[in-house]
Amino acid sequence: MRKLPPRFPSHHPSFRTRFINTAATALHQNLRTAVPSPPLGISSKAAEKDLIALIKSCTKKSHLPQIHTHLIRTSFLLNPTIFLHFLSRISLPSPLQNLPYGLKIFQNYAKPNISLYGTMIRAHSLAGNSAALLGFELYKEMLHLDISSDGLSSSFAIKCCVKMESWFSGLQVHSRILRDGCQCDSLLLTTLMDFYSLNGKCDEACKVFDEMSHRDTAAWNVLISCYIRNKRTRDALSVFDIMEKSKGRRPDDVSCLLVLEACAKLNALEFGERVRKYVKECGFDGSMKISNSLIAMYSRCGCVEKAYEIFESMGNKDVVTWSAMIGGLASNGHGEQAIRAFREMQRVGVAPDDQTCTAVLSGCSHSGLVNEGRMFFNVMRKELGIVPNLYHYGCMVDMTGRAGLLDEAYELICSMEVKPDAAMWRTLLGACRNYKHAALGEKVVEHLIELKAQEAGDYVLLLNIYSSISDWEKVSEVRKFMREKGIRTTPASSTIELKGKIHEFVADDVSHPRKKEIYDMLDEINMQLKIAGYVAEITAELHNTCAEEKRTTLSYHSEKLAIAFGILATAPGTKIRIAKDLRICLDCHNFAKTVSAVYNRQVVIRDRNRFHHFRDGRCSCNDYW
DNA sequence: ATAGGGTTAG
Numbered sequence: 001m002r003k004l005p006p007r008f009p010s011h012h013p014s015f016r017t018r019f020i021n022t023a024a025t026a027l028h029q030n031l032r033t034a035v036p037s038p039p040l041g042i043s044s045k046a047a048e049k050d051l052i053a054l055i056k057s058c059t060k061k062s063h064l065p066q067i068h069t070h071l072i073r074t075s076f077l078l079n080p081t082i083f084l085h086f087l088s089r090i091s092l093p094s095p096l097q098n099l100p101y102g103l104k105i106f107q108n109y110a111k112p113n114i115s116l117y118g119t120m121i122r123a124h125s126l127a128g129n130s131a132a133l134l135g136f137e138l139y140k141e142m143l144h145l146d147i148s149s150d151g152l153s154s155s156f157a158i159k160c161c162v163k164m165e166s167w168f169s170g171l172q173v174h175s176r177i178l179r180d181g182c183q184c185d186s187l188l189l190t191t192l193m194d195f196y197s198l199n200g201k202c203d204e205a206c207k208v209f210d211e212m213s214h215r216d217t218a219a220w221n222v223l224i225s226c227y228i229r230n231k232r233t234r235d236a237l238s239v240f241d242i243m244e245k246s247k248g249r250r251p252d253d254v255s256c257l258l259v260l261e262a263c264a265k266l267n268a269l270e271f272g273e274r275v276r277k278y279v280k281e282c283g284f285d286g287s288m289k290i291s292n293s294l295i296a297m298y299s300r301c302g303c304v305e306k307a308y309e310i311f312e313s314m315g316n317k318d319v320v321t322w323s324a325m326i327g328g329l330a331s332n333g334h335g336e337q338a339i340r341a342f343r344e345m346q347r348v349g350v351a352p353d354d355q356t357c358t359a360v361l362s363g364c365s366h367s368g369l370v371n372e373g374r375m376f377f378n379v380m381r382k383e384l385g386i387v388p389n390l391y392h393y394g395c396m397v398d399m400t401g402r403a404g405l406l407d408e409a410y411e412l413i414c415s416m417e418v419k420p421d422a423a424m425w426r427t428l429l430g431a432c433r434n435y436k437h438a439a440l441g442e443k444v445v446e447h448l449i450e451l452k453a454q455e456a457g458d459y460v461l462l463l464n465i466y467s468s469i470s471d472w473e474k475v476s477e478v479r480k481f482m483r484e485k486g487i488r489t490t491p492a493s494s495t496i497e498l499k500g501k502i503h504e505f506v507a508d509d510v511s512h513p514r515k516k517e518i519y520d521m522l523d524e525i526n527m528q529l530k531i532a533g534y535v536a537e538i539t540a541e542l543h544n545t546c547a548e549e550k551r552t553t554l555s556y557h558s559e560k561l562a563i564a565f566g567i568l569a570t571a572p573g574t575k576i577r578i579a580k581d582l583r584i585c586l587d588c589h590n591f592a593k594t595v596s597a598v599y600n601r602q603v604v605i606r607d608r609n610r611f612h613h614f615r616d617g618r619c620s621c622n623d624y625w
Numbered sequence: 626a627t628a629g630g631g632t633t634a635g
Contacts, residue, residue, distance in 0.1 A: 088628080088629070119629050221633080222632050261634080293633090324635040
């Protein structure tokens, strides 16, 4: 008996495939013919599936109206699932996105449900600031229609509030969440934590975290990122500690990324190495993001060699990898090597971006390569087509300012097409101090006042200028002004890591448990340094007081306390690594130089983002700043 | 099996 060819029932997959193929071909050929109807006899569930596949396979904007017509003709547009898919396709970010179109058909839809609202709110939260405003309106409209919010729609609404930068709207959403009873949704609460964190409300974010009944890894990660963002970096490390020790929630790759950033900020090399070990144990070490942040961590802890090891071991290197490496070389004082690395990057065909350029320019400024920097600045604009931003200009101002070309720096700021910010003026003010240029310094402070951005530190720099040229009248004038306005200086702080623990000092600090020993050690060091011929650099201090008094005030700068503690706790021949949030002063620079010789320690001080490597009485950079 | 989803490198 002859075998009959098999007959496919109409719901058989091959029918569906054929339908989708015909439809897709019709679309691809951009024919005026309408999309064919699904074959008769296909169950509606199967037809639904086909249509979803069709919508998903569509890649051309011009095909959307055809699908739309088809959906109307076959009445499938009334099917909520189909409608949602179609709406998502045209509203959410993709090459097909057409948000106004999406909004229009959404508004024409008879009975939008919570999912449809959620999708629209999400689409608006992703589309930009003015769209976010509309998204929040949709959320309110939804509540007005007595559709009570669910976890997802509320979290999208919070995203809108973040984009809108509307703190008050976010609070409204939070109170609504409490009313509608979504307090158990950990995703929603994580979004809420991030909202508080982004608004600088660390305590509120922690409160949400504490009250969560179920905390998953993402929630813990947001807590870490919250601590980092809100200057509680050391607490971020503690969170990692807790996570690592707990049996349930182990840190994932994102936790590691965040904590490595914290280590970089804190100069916490030992902790960073611990994270590296953990990363390896978990098998995250193949991740490009992880390797990139390890490069940054090592660089920011002053260990370019180790950063380079990681860099070398990587099979694939992207822009971020190269920029991190170039930036690391730059901040550690290897300007020429940074430029060489940049050329190598171009040679192997990785396209540089704006942050790569920032790294190269900062290398030029840190290593005093003024001509190279100027040349590169032009190349960047003309050949790479990168429009200079505030950071690029900042490097140029810093570079010319360090070289003493103060007027050129001032001219540059005035000629920028972007509005200078306070940091830019502050860079120039620092240069004015270094070159004792009082007239320009005054001008710069006026610009800062105009921006309403003047800080205590700015007046201190101005004071430094006046005292360096012995204009004591002006010094007391500024001091009086500061006293009357109640402008108080925030003390600088220095951190030092010992056995994986971070110790923090501020000037005249008495809070450390070993303060007696530290101050004794400082006295001893001062004695030793006197014998070695060290004389305190007194012009750096501002008071017009007798020389003896000046010397005592200078003695307890935070970095000196940290150095004293470092010598106390380490053996000769070791490396002491200190990070400081403000610029190191000339006196402390000399102090570190002499200490490195007398006490046989390598001292590495990072002030803001630049390194000073002290060894055998010398510093890697010729001038102190 | 049930749409839309939180944290993330220079």
